[in-house]
Amino acid sequence: MTNSIDDLEKAGCILVIGSNTTEGHPIIGLRIKQAVMQNECKLIVAEPRHIRLCYYADQWLQQRPGSDVALLNGMMNVILAEGLADEEFIRERTEGFEEFKKVVEEYAPERASEICGVEADEIRRAARTFAGAERAAIVYAMGITQHTTGVDNVLSLANLAMLTGNLGMEGTGVNPLRGQNNVQGACDMGGLPNVFTGYQAVADAKTRDKFETAWGVDYLSGNPGLTLMEMMDGAHAGDIKVLYIMGENPVISDPDVEHLKEALERVDFLVVQDIFLTETARYADVVLPAVSFAEKEGTFTNTDRRVQRVRKAVEPPGEARDDLWIIAQVSSRLGYDMGDTPAPRIMEEIASLTPSYGGISYARLEEEGELRWPCPSADHPGTPILHVGKITRGKGLFSPVEYRPPAELPDEEYPLVMTTGRLLAHYHTGTMTRRVKALDELVPRNQVWVNPGDAEKLGVGNGQEVALQSRRGSIRLEAKVTDKVGEGVVFVPFHFGESPANALTNPALDPVAKIPEFKVAAVRILTGESMAGINYSTSVT
Amino acid sequence: MEQVHLNIDGKDILTTSDRTILEAARENGIRIPSLCNEQRMEPYGACRICLVEVEGARGLLPACYTTVTDGMVVHTATEELIRIRRTILELILSDHPKDCMTCESTGSCELQDLAYEYGVKDARFRGEEHHYEVLADNPLIERDYDKCILCGRCIRICREVQGVGVYDFVNRGFDSVPGIPYDKPMMESPCEFCGQCVSTCPTGAITSIPSKGKGRSWQVEKVRTTCAYCGCGCQLDLHVREGEIVEVSSPLMVGPGQGNLCVKGRYGYSFVQHEDRLTTPLVRKGGDLVPAAWEEALGMVANHIREAMDDEGPDSVAFLSSARCTNEENYLLMKLARAVVGTNNVDHCARL
Numbered sequence: 063m064t065n066s067i068d069d070l071e072k073a074g075c076i077l078v079i080g081s082n083t084t085e086g087h088p089i090i091g092l093r094i095k096q097a098v099m100q101n102e103c104k105l106i107v108a109e110p111r112h113i114r115l116c117y118y119a120d121q122w123l124q125q126r127p128g129s130d131v132a133l134l135n136g137m138m139n140v141i142l143a144e145g146l147a148d149e150e151f152i153r154e155r156t157e158g159f160e161e162f163k164k165v166v167e168e169y170a171p172e173r174a175s176e177i178c179g180v181e182a183d184e185i186r187r188a189a190r191t192f193a194g195a196e197r198a199a200i201v202y203a204m205g206i207t208q209h210t211t212g213v214d215n216v217l218s219l220a221n222l223a224m225l226t227g228n229l230g231m232e233g234t235g236v237n238p239l240r241g242q243n244n245v246q247g248a249c250d251m252g253g254l255p256n257v258f259t260g261y262q263a264v265a266d267a268k269t270r271d272k273f274e275t276a277w278g279v280d281y282l283s284g285n286p287g288l289t290l291m292e293m294m295d296g297a298h299a300g301d302i303k304v305l306y307i308m309g310e311n312p313v314i315s316d317p318d319v320e321h322l323k324e325a326l327e328r329v330d331f332l333v334v335q336d337i338f339l340t341e342t343a344r345y346a347d348v349v350l351p352a353v354s355f356a357e358k359e360g361t362f363t364n365t366d367r368r369v370q371r372v373r374k375a376v377e378p379p380g381e382a383r384d385d386l387w388i389i390a391q392v393s394s395r396l397g398y399d400m401g402d403t404p405a406p407r408i409m410e411e412i413a414s415l416t417p418s419y420g421g422i423s424y425a426r427l428e429e430e431g432e433l434r435w436p437c438p439s440a441d442h443p444g445t446p447i448l449h450v451g452k453i454t455r456g457k458g459l460f461s462p463v464e465y466r467p468p469a470e471l472p473d474e475e476y477p478l479v480m481t482t483g484r485l486l487a488h489y490h491t492g493t494m495t496r497r498v499k500a501l502d503e504l505v506p507r508n509q510v511w512v513n514p515g516d517a518e519k520l521g522v523g524n525g526q527e528v529a530l531q532s533r534r535g536s537i538r539l540e541a542k543v544t545d546k547v548g549e550g551v552v553f554v555p556f557h558f559g560e561s562p563a564n565a566l567t568n569p570a571l572d573p574v575a576k577i578p579e580f581k582v583a584a585v586r587i588l589t590g591e592s593m594a595g596i597n598y599s600t601s602v603t
Numbered sequence: 604m605e606q607v608h609l610n611i612d613g614k615d616i617l618t619t620s621d622r623t624i625l626e627a628a629r630e631n632g633i634r635i636p637s638l639c640n641e642q643r644m645e646p647y648g649a650c651r652i653c654l655v656e657v658e659g660a661r662g663l664l665p666a667c668y669t670t671v672t673d674g675m676v677v678h679t680a681t682e683e684l685i686r687i688r689r690t691i692l693e694l695i696l697s698d699h700p701k702d703c704m705t706c707e708s709t710g711s712c713e714l715q716d717l718a719y720e721y722g723v724k725d726a727r728f729r730g731e732e733h734h735y736e737v738l739a740d741n742p743l744i745e746r747d748y749d750k751c752i753l754c755g756r757c758i759r760i761c762r763e764v765q766g767v768g769v770y771d772f773v774n775r776g777f778d779s780v781p782g783i784p785y786d787k788p789m790m791e792s793p794c795e796f797c798g799q800c801v802s803t804c805p806t807g808a809i810t811s812i813p814s815k816g817k818g819r820s821w822q823v824e825k826v827r828t829t830c831a832y833c834g835c836g837c838q839l840d841l842h843v844r845e846g847e848i849v850e851v852s853s854p855l856m857v858g859p860g861q862g863n864l865c866v867k868g869r870y871g872y873s874f875v876q877h878e879d880r881l882t883t884p885l886v887r888k889g890g891d892l893v894p895a896a897w898e899e900a901l902g903m904v905a906n907h908i909r910e911a912m913d914d915e916g917p918d919s920v921a922f923l924s925s926a927r928c929t930n931e932e933n934y935l936l937m938k939l940a941r942a943v944v945g946t947n948n949v950d951h952c953a954r955l
Binding site: 067068084087089096098099100118239240242243244246248249251253254255256258264277279281282283286288289290291293297303304307308309312315316330333336339343344346347348350351352355356358360361362363364365366368369371372373374375376377379380381383385386388392393395396398400403405408409412432486487489493494495497498499500504576577578580 | 742831837841846848864868876885886892901903905907908909911914915928929930941943945955
């Protein structure tokens with residue numbers, strides 16, 4: 063997030079797009095609701111499904127899945143045409159405006175409406191509300207990023223923020239909600255193929271020198287490595303011989319599960335380090351028992367860049383061991399001694415090599431509770447808001463973005479659009495929440511949400527067992543007939559191994575970010591006898 | 604907002620004009636009892652236990668509801684106030700079960716603490732008593748209206764903070780309770796099972812079912828940590844008794860959540876001690892994963908990595924680090940990939 067969770071309440075308008083905030087990020091959802099209820103903040107929700115936030119919204123824009131660029135360009139077209147842009151901000155703090163303007167001028171609300179399905183007047187009204195607010199914040203999540211146009215979608219949101227001067231102040235900003243407790247931290251720590259910690263590029267020779275000196279080696283590679291999806295393809299093709307997975311369950315979380323399972327079967331040697339024998343661990347050659355968050359010391363970095371402590375509360379079961387110990391043990395057997403690895407000492411090493419974490423230490427976290435990066439030195443208070451006074455890269459860059467359709471559109475064979483997401487009671491691949499008895503009792507099974515119009519055409523009743531099928535796979539699950547999804551759209555949560563939504567999802571990637579298009583896949587519903595004789599994906603063994 | 608000077612119990616206090624007497628007192632270490640007040644909500648002024656004497660004012664004033672003014676002189680513990688507070692407590696206790704021995708809230712009950720502090724052993728008043736049925740119509744939240752003191756905190760937190768409004772007062776007068784529309788079970792209401800009502804209930808009227816009988820507040824050690832679910836980063840206090848997590852709460856006005864939690868943060872902890880946890884390394888032998896010693900498992904991992912590095916080069920090895928693990932763990936796995944194996948093949952599920 064460019065801004066802090068705490069300053070959402072200062073916004074006069076919040077645009078929530080591609081985020082079911084009250085279920086995916088309930089406490090940020092709560093802060094948004096409070097902004098609406100207590101501060102008269104106007105809420106615009108742009109989302110193909112009717113989500114709980116719609117009850118608090120000034121306006122609900124029900125765009126077609128995968129049409130966000132058209133909707134946003136339409137809004138920006140209105141802002142330009144009606145003179146609502148922040149010209150001073152554009153002049154002084156941005157570049158690339160003219161090229162951007164040329165593209166946006168092509169997206170009159172009527173044209174945008176044809177693509178995204180939101181009425182032209184609703185687009186106008188949303189544009190006026192957003193641009194008319196003194197401070198307006200954008201909040202988004204995977205509904206924006208998990209598309210083959212994920213980067214385009216994010217660039218469009220950045221355009222909207224710059225066009226209206228909504229950066230660098232409280233109550234503004236472009237605010238992605240990171241889906242997992244420490245996805246921000248995992249990125250910050252260089253758990254990415256092209257960067258070391260703090261986004262220092264592996265391609266940069268000076269950076270490599272710094273890390274080589276610190277680590278006492280002389281062979282760091284300047285070639286970016288493979289992304290997750292490329293690794294799986296590599297394993298499938300036989301190029302990857304050893305795959306070492308720490309704390310991930312791709313068999314449930316990744317798209318096109320059948321292809322992935324083949325990759326895991328083919329790889330010569332698979333190591334899984336986890337707390338449960340997950341669906342992925344079942345494919346492993348060696349499983350290393352690790353510890354849960356309650357059994358170790360460490361830090362997580364949350365979605366607003368807040369580094370906070372994790373503390374040991376209970377002992378791990380049996381012979382399960384701290385992940386730091388496990389990694390150091392593997393390292394020493396490969397001839398590299400990592401030395402003692404208590405978490406506070408590791409943080410010292412991170413701080414010494416990472417400018418944005420330079421001032422972060424356990425001593426300070428003990429004292430201050432939280433520190434937001436960039437925090438470059440021991441006397442730096444941390445940075446709740448980015449881009450204050452000046453955009454970090456110098457000038458904010460407007461990007462001309464044309465609408466591109468999703469990779470797979472519905473057709474006669476697969477006439478429905480499936481979109482996936484989370485439920486409040488469960489979390490990601492369900493490894494944890496589905497083992498909490500009470501949570502599993504709240505939502506014990508998977509359901510596909512079907513619009514009543516579609517249900518009638520298909521002869522599907524509420525609670526009926528149906529099959530859902532895409533070009534990649536098939537699952538069996540219960541139908542939930544509800545007008546919370548529009549006609550032609552179905553929604554499936556991805557927490558459930560017995561009917562994994564990701565058996566159906568499309569592995570087509572965004573060309574830049576390599577993120578798969580989880581949010582749009584063409585599917586069909588089968589009922590009755592047509593459900594027989596199909597090989598259904600399920601992880602239940 | 605202006606600066607305000609006032610005097611509470613002989614102590615000169617400098618504060619700002621947006622503060623209530625209760626807030627100004629607390630910020631200066633002067634404790635005024637309260638029952639219906641909680642920091643996360645607007646003042647309500649229902650229980651009257653926080654009445655104070657303000658010189659020159661007509662009658663006694665509720666400290667939670669009265670904002671400070673310049674030159675105010677406040678007395679919080681006069682004989683009259685103590686007598687009134689005792690009477691209020693006696694009235695509440697006249698229709699309150701005396702089952703503190705087994706009540707889930709003993710030790711963390713605000714009513715019990717005040718009865719103890721004010722030495723109210725028994726109610727002077729004898730009258731009608733309620734005997735409601737205990738409601739446990741869902742896996743998480745139990746309601747025992749016999750213990751309700753009508754402070755309205757559950758109603759207000761659900762409406763003001765959570766924005767849901769599952770509860771409201773139903774019935775009138777003596778029969779008022781914070782009910783759910785049409786007396787439906789909670790599973791059929793819009794309840795999100797965040798347990799915010801449990802977290803604010805001052806007595807044992809609304810309690811968490813999974814924590815029942817698992818430990819008194821003085822028997823648990825609270826360990827401050829960060830929630831392991833989504834990216835909000837809410838601060839948790841894990842309540843640990845004899846090596847077991849028995850409850851989770853969140854410290855008030857701290858961190859991104861400011862003391863509020865969702866259903867996963869508050870109730871999603873028992874996986875930690877689930878019987879399915881891996882307790883020993885496993886290695887594949889003859890097609891099956893079988894228990895092995897650490898030495899054997901680690902040796903196999905290192906040997907296979909070494910072999911792949913030697914035969915096919917470092918880029919034939921790939922690592923997935925984890926958005927679920929700590930910064931330190933992610934750093935170290937990244938270092939293992941880059942510094943030890945010599946590959947940049949390290950990624951995680953940021954895109955998933």
